[in-house]
Amino acid sequence: MNIDDHAEELASDLGVDKEEVKADLQNLVEYSVPVDEAKQSVRRKYGGDSGGGSSGPTSADIADVTPESGNVTVTAVVLTVGERSIFYNGSEHVIHEGELADETGKISYTAWEDFGLEAGDVVTIGNASVREYEGEPELNFGESSTVQPADEDLSVPYEVGGDRDLTDLEPGDRGRNVEAKVVEVEERTIDGRHGETQILSGVLADETARLPFTDWDPHAELAEGASVRLEDVYVRQFRGVPSVNVSEFSTVDLLDREVETSGPQRMNVVEAVDRGGAYDVEVVGNVIEVRDGSGLIERCPECGRVIQKGQCRTHGEVDGEDDLRVKAIVDDGTATVTAILDRETTETVYGGTLEDALEQARAAMDTEVVADTIRDRIVGHEYRVRGHLSVDDYGANLEATDFRPTSDDPAARAEAFLEEVEA
Incomplete structure (x- = not known):
């Protein structure tokens, strides 16, 4: 049955105008409410039987809410509130979003109307639908x-309000506030919803971490070196790490003090992998192998992907462009990660330029000699690797921004470690 048929059936049962019923149904379906649940909601609105033997949505603890819960009623504390414009079903919608919590758990929400929610409010939300968003249930x-304001107070084991350090941000966060220093920024032109669009992208830093950011509605305050407070930002995942997103609804204010920043996050490999990735991280470990696909390679001139036998997976047969890279497996004793070195860093560890590598390969009539030279130089040695770590189905990769031999004295480091353990 289509919407017209459902509306006609409901209008006949309820004795109300079909067009009004159709408008209500269409609205609910556009908000991703399943048709059967939408029909029950319309029946309740007009005072009819829900058809399920129930007088309304089931009251539920947040911990028990799943994407299969249907429509529910929850009583919860509003943890955060954010506002954002999205493109939905062919048009712009302003949504209100954040997190709710009760004594049993917390859940993300999207409100398609402005209910005037504020952090700290205790409310009862009736007839909320549940959908799956990024693998988790979300209230809509x-x-x-x-x-409505709840008749009870709730004490929840979660922080109320959006203020966070950069290291505490996670993909999916909404309505967050951060204070940070802009350490990198550039203006870019992208092909957006409305054609060519100017955006800002760069890196934010505080004492706890560094994270990439994108400003979709460029704020002049986001200038390199500025210390700023950003309110109502949301967080997405970019190359396996959290990325701060600034929108037209975000506010950016200059601070009258300088935000202190730190260098890269120093951690072991297993810690970074368990986090699902890390931006600007530093690990120390031994290079145990240089993988195939290192040394001299060819890239597609269209997309930059590595090609095999003149074939690009996307653009087919192409004339490849010569390049250098290294894929080195680094082991720090807790786990391994593949450090990926670009041309500039590879030239440093190789001890020559791309032209030198091409000349060596021509002389030997074998491109593999370049990778062999690199293996001889770095395998078995300890390196300090800095870069951006991501994790996917194929393992952990660290796009290196710095790759250099350690200068630490191993014996002194071991003694320091033992002192820390004994303390």
């Missing part, structure tokens, strides 16, 4: 829902 509520 709009004009067919009710939001």
